[in-house]
Amino acid sequence: MGVAERKEREKQEMRETILAAATQMFLEEGYDKTSIRAIADKIEYSPGTIYLYFKDKDELFYAIHAQGFVIMLAKMEKLKKIADPLARLKELGRIYIQFALDNPEYYDLMFIMRGPMKALETLDGSGMECWSYGESTHEFLKLTVQECIDKNLVTITDVQVGAMTMWSLVHGMVSLHIRQRLSIMNEDEKTLKKLLFKGLDQMLNAISK
Numbered sequence: 743m744g745v746a747e748r749k750e751r752e753k754q755e756m757r758e759t760i761l762a763a764a765t766q767m768f769l770e771e772g773y774d775k776t777s778i779r780a781i782a783d784k785i786e787y788s789p790g791t792i793y794l795y796f797k798d799k800d801e802l803f804y805a806i807h808a809q810g811f812v813i814m815l816a817k818m819e820k821l822k823k824i825a826d827p828l829a830r831l832k833e834l835g836r837i838y839i840q841f842a843l844d845n846p847e848y849y850d851l852m853f854i855m856r857g858p859m860k861a862l863e864t865l866d867g868s869g870m871e872c873w874s875y876g877e878s879t880h881e882f883l884k885l886t887v888q889e890c891i892d893k894n895l896v897t898i899t900d901v902q903v904g905a906m907t908m909w910s911l912v913h914g915m916v917s918l919h920i921r922q923r924l925s926i927m928n929e930d931e932k933t934l935k936k937l938l939f940k941g942l943d944q945m946l947n948a949i950s951k
Contacts, residue, residue, distance in 0.1 A: 760792055765851065806848075821886075895950060908945075
């Protein structure tokens with residue numbers, strides 16, 4: 743391995759170390775209470791080192807978003823092969839639920855924790871990619887719902903309402919599960935997970951023609 747390749751690998755490893763530490767601290771301490779200095783102390787480097795990779799805490803937060811959406815989008819790739827839009831919509835919901843179950847920390851940061859939305863107005867072009875990933879997942883949902891409407895497969899006639907309903911249902915269910923609010927149901931973990939997928943199936947049955 744040449745010098746340039748080694749330096750690039752070390753740079754990537756440092757970036758991943760910073761992101762891992764920041765993810766843990768955002769979850770444990772909250773975004774507002776986590777500082778760049780605190781993150782630097784955790785990885786035993788100076789704050790200046792972090793600023794070599796991220797302009798500020800907002801950019802760091804959205805870089806974590808990007809990682810989560812990249813994972814989600816990769817899992818959604820196989821959906822393009824499903825010709826039936828209603829079957830595709832169901833599988834999309836299942837992938838969303840499974841992503842949340844497999845990656846609760848990412849899901850919390852991406853969809854539950856209140857993020858610094860003002861960063862969208864200040865991040866540069868490269869930083870904005872992390873938000874475009876999220877827009878891509880939502881656009882895929884809308885296109886699938888629209889195809890279901892066009893083929894008269896669902897009772898919903900407004901694509902925005904359909905997409906919002908679908909997203910709200912799966913988000914609500916997995917958020918309650920991740921934040922342990924479903925514990926009041928007095929069911930074991932395996933049963934609760936099954937209920938999430940059954941809830942999705944029931945919703946789709948309700949709107950299908």
